[in-house]
Structures are given as C-alpha cells and as structure tokens.
Amino acid sequence: MGNAYHKPEKQGNSPYTRSGLPPPAILKKSGKDAPSHRFNDPMSLELHMADERVRTAGLTPAEREWRHKYLKDQHLHPDEPIHVDAVHRQLNPIRRLYRAPWDRLYQHFLRPTFGVYHGTALRITLPKLFATYLGLQIAYYYWKYEAKDWTHLRGIETAVKKPTIYKEREIEEAHPGLIDLSSTDPAKYRYFGPSFDKRTALVDVGTTSRPW
Known part of the structure; x- marks a missing residue:
C-alpha cells in the first residue's frame, strides 16, 4: 500500500500551514485572542431559539422543552432579588458597630433617593x-492646644524660622526697639519655650496665713 497523501499547492508564504495560507483568526464574542479557558464569553440561554424565524420554522420536542423552561425562568418571585446580608459579607462586631449608622443612612436615604449605583458610591x-475631616480636626486641635511646652514632652514642637530683615541698621536707627518687638528670637527665652518665663512656680504671693 502506498501513501495517498500529496502536498497541497502553495498558495501563500505563511510558515505555519502547508498551503501557505495564514491560519484562520480566532473569532470570539469577546474579541480577545486569549485561550478560551482564560475568560468567559457571555452565552445566552435562548441559544438559537432567540431568533423568531428559527422558532417559526419549527422546533424539536427537546427545543420546545428548553424554550418552555427558559420562559418560565424569566418570571421572578415578587420578593426577588433577595438581598441576604450574611451572604455578601460577614463582619466582626466592631465593624458592624461603626458601620451601622452608614448602613442605615444608605438603606433609608441614599439608595431610595439616588438609586443603587449613586447611593453605593456615596455610601x-x-x-x-468624614474620617479624613475628623482626623484633620484632631491633628489641628492637638497642634493648637497641646503644643510642646517646657513642662512636658508631649505635643508638637513648632520651630519658628528667624526672619531675614533687610536694612536692619537703618530700621533700628529710625525706630529703636521695633525689631525686637516684631521678631521672635529663641535666645530671648534662653532657648526654652515662650511659656517658660510665664511659669507660676516662682511667683511671690506674699506672706500667707497658713501655719506651715
């Protein structure tokens, strides 16, 4: 028995086929060339029976049964879709506690007013x-009212940059003492905090009437 195979006529320059023609393109609904196991193409459960002409031409008993089941699946229960919160997320008690006000705001105001998409975005x-604003307010309060002092180490220390004064000699001659009043010199307080000279530990309160 001989070999009945014969080489086809060369019709192109593609090195991937014997005929030289390029391989056919992979046509998919998604328009991607990735393998089929890497993504999921959308598939309609109506199959070819979505076309009215196909249904008019006649269906087999199996196709009629499939069509009947598909149409029944389109009738949802009045309560559907049912949102089961425990299915979508399982949170610990602490997260449920601080999320409760925002969840109530979403359920009773945001979702009925703005819809699911915009309501979820706002939620x-x-x-x-709010957390960013609250954090900035706490940092500002801590910086303003809990500044670092000579009595404690806590707080934020703000270093004042010594200003550059042009024509300092002329200003001092024309207005003596003006520069000292307008500028902050760390050496003025011996490099302690400004509140060091305002301490009340060494204030002379006079003679007291206490026996001790």
Whole structure:
C-alpha cells in the first residue's frame, strides 16, 4: 500500500500551514485572542431559539422543552432579588458597630433617593471623607492646644524660622526697639519655650496665713 497523501499547492508564504495560507483568526464574542479557558464569553440561554424565524420554522420536542423552561425562568418571585446580608459579607462586631449608622443612612436615604449605583458610591465615599475631616480636626486641635511646652514632652514642637530683615541698621536707627518687638528670637527665652518665663512656680504671693 502506498501513501495517498500529496502536498497541497502553495498558495501563500505563511510558515505555519502547508498551503501557505495564514491560519484562520480566532473569532470570539469577546474579541480577545486569549485561550478560551482564560475568560468567559457571555452565552445566552435562548441559544438559537432567540431568533423568531428559527422558532417559526419549527422546533424539536427537546427545543420546545428548553424554550418552555427558559420562559418560565424569566418570571421572578415578587420578593426577588433577595438581598441576604450574611451572604455578601460577614463582619466582626466592631465593624458592624461603626458601620451601622452608614448602613442605615444608605438603606433609608441614599439608595431610595439616588438609586443603587449613586447611593453605593456615596455610601463608600462619605465615610472616608468624614474620617479624613475628623482626623484633620484632631491633628489641628492637638497642634493648637497641646503644643510642646517646657513642662512636658508631649505635643508638637513648632520651630519658628528667624526672619531675614533687610536694612536692619537703618530700621533700628529710625525706630529703636521695633525689631525686637516684631521678631521672635529663641535666645530671648534662653532657648526654652515662650511659656517658660510665664511659669507660676516662682511667683511671690506674699506672706500667707497658713501655719506651715
């Protein structure tokens, strides 16, 4: 028995086929060339029966049963879709505690007013903006009212930059003492905090009437 195979006629320059023609393109609904196991193409459960002409031409009993089941699946229960919170997320008690006000705001105001999409976006954005604002307010309060002092080590220390004064000699001659009043010199307080000279530990309160 001989070999009945014969080489086809060369019709192109592609090195991947014997005929020289390029391989056919992979046509997929997604328009991607990735392997089929790397993504999922959308598939309609109507199959070819979505076309009215196909249904008019006649269906087999199996196709009629499939079509009947598909149409019944389109009728949802009045309560559907059912949102089961425990299915979507399982949170610990602490997270449920601080999320409760925002969840109630979302359920009773944001979602009915702005819809699911915009309401969810606001539900995600508002707590972050509020936390950022609260953090900035706490930092500002701590910086303003809990400044570092000579009596304790806590607080934020603010270093004042010594200003550069042009024509200092002329200003001092024209207005004596003006520069000292307008500038902050760390050496004035012996490099302690400004409140060091305002301490009340060494204030002379006079003679007291206490027996000790």
